[in-house]
Amino acid sequence: MPLNIDHIRGLFPVLHQEVNGKPLIYFDNAATTQKPLAVIESLSDYYKKDNSNIHRGAHTLADRATRYYETTRGLIKTFINSKEEAEIIFTKGTTEGINLVAATFGRKFIKEGDEIIISTLEHHSNIVPWQILCEEKGAILKIIPINEAGELDMEAYDGLLSPRTKLVSVVHVSNALGTINPVEEIISKAHKVGAKVLLDGAQSTSHLEVDVQALDCDFLVFSAHKLYGPTGLGVLYGKREILDAMPPYQGGGEMIKEVTFEKTTFNELPFKFEAGTPNIGDVIAFGRALEFINDLGKKEIKAHEDDLLSYATEHLQAIKGFVPVGTAKDKVSVISFNINGMHPFDVGMMLDANGIAVRTGHHCTQPLMQRFGIEGTVRASFSVYNTKSEIETLVASVSKIAKIKNK
Numbered sequence: 001m002p003l004n005i006d007h008i009r010g011l012f013p014v015l016h017q018e019v020n021g022k023p024l025i026y027f028d029n030a031a032t033t034q035k036p037l038a039v040i041e042s043l044s045d046y047y048k049k050d051n052s053n054i055h056r057g058a059h060t061l062a063d064r065a066t067r068y069y070e071t072t073r074g075l076i077k078t079f080i081n082s083k084e085e086a087e088i089i090f091t092k093g094t095t096e097g098i099n100l101v102a103a104t105f106g107r108k109f110i111k112e113g114d115e116i117i118i119s120t121l122e123h124h125s126n127i128v129p130w131q132i133l134c135e136e137k138g139a140i141l142k143i144i145p146i147n148e149a150g151e152l153d154m155e156a157y158d159g160l161l162s163p164r165t166k167l168v169s170v171v172h173v174s175n176a177l178g179t180i181n182p183v184e185e186i187i188s189k190a191h192k193v194g195a196k197v198l199l200d201g202a203q204s205t206s207h208l209e210v211d212v213q214a215l216d217c218d219f220l221v222f223s224a225h226k227l228y229g230p231t232g233l234g235v236l237y238g239k240r241e242i243l244d245a246m247p248p249y250q251g252g253g254e255m256i257k258e259v260t261f262e263k264t265t266f267n268e269l270p271f272k273f274e275a276g277t278p279n280i281g282d283v284i285a286f287g288r289a290l291e292f293i294n295d296l297g298k299k300e301i302k303a304h305e306d307d308l309l310s311y312a313t314e315h316l317q318a319i320k321g322f323v324p325v326g327t328a329k330d331k332v333s334v335i336s337f338n339i340n341g342m343h344p345f346d347v348g349m350m351l352d353a354n355g356i357a358v359r360t361g362h363h364c365t366q367p368l369m370q371r372f373g374i375e376g377t378v379r380a381s382f383s384v385y386n387t388k389s390e391i392e393t394l395v396a397s398v399s400k401i402a403k404i405k406n407k
Helices: 005-010 037-050 060-080 094-109 128-137 154-160 183-192 240-245 280-296 298-316 344-353 366-372 388-405
Strands: 088-091 115-119 140-144 165-171 196-200 219-223 234-238 256-259 264-266 322-324 334-339 359-361 377-381
Touching: 037 060, 037 280, 060 088, 060 280, 088 094, 094 128, 094 165, 094 196, 094 219, 094 234, 115 128, 115 154, 128 140, 140 154, 154 183, 165 183, 183 196, 234 240, 280 298, 298 322, 298 334, 298 388, 334 344, 334 388, 344 359, 344 377, 344 388
Parallel strands: 115 140, 115 165, 165 196, 196 219
Antiparallel strands: 088 234, 219 234, 256 264, 322 334, 334 377, 359 377
16 A cells, blocks of 8 residues: 555654755755654653663663663564564664674684675775774775676676685665665675675665565664664674674673673673663664554555655656766665766755755765766665655756756
């Protein structure tokens, strides 16, 4: 059954405003999605009614906060189909999740001469931690190239794999281009040479059904703020046997069983990796965001977003001077483009003057932009609350802008 988009839009207070005298059209969803009122009110309610530290108090507020907090962990378990809640680690976001794996799994299991494989499509957060680790360990970082459409060269990937490969860390969906990578094949081939696989799910979890058991990935990282939830919160999923074998990431309260000056014993999963007072209110609010997604249905959300992508692609491509960047066959609802003769920042500013919010620049993927020989792109990314009418306004605005340089 089609979604009631007018009703959905009514759940998002931020959408109902004017920017530069025009109704806001928010097409920057790949950077962060907007938040439904239920998420905003949940965060407010926590601080109004339930504010207390968790896991360590015997009083009513502590009990309530702990139950609400751990309920979200259970929702995440179902959302990605992990085997158990203990495999769900709360982090500050995708970036911290990757750094956690680099600092723990990497510290223990990566040795001199070992190889780590990433791809040309990676966000800086899935490049820099591995560069740091490789420099410290004397390991080697290898890169999967892409074709002109922005798709991975899987034959080249086959050639990079070897018994020296210890980790493959790749983005599931490109934040800059929207490309959906063939992660099932990537994971299967990596496992055949004994390597572990980390998936950057920052973009995929908001668009696709992600089942970690079906994929058989060893790690998955993602962020709440791209799933209608709060900023500064993320999730690391890891297989229990791997997480158990990894050393702690940080030391402090909660991650311990017993501390003496002679020796400390560490807590069980997931608490071994959750030192200190966590981001309680935002975790609870993220639970409301997941309920919002579940109520709408992942398949229904994707169908609407795919329809928007198809509609926007068809109409934007007809504009003289419009240059798409990233034309993969399998994409989520992201369109990156340039206008002949214009800097992407200038295009973005002109769109903003019409109330249209897009992202411009290199999108934290400078090596990818270098691959295409460009400084950056204009990126329009669509979510469940966007409409074809908004896309028509975007198309009309881009058409007018393109005529400035492409008469």
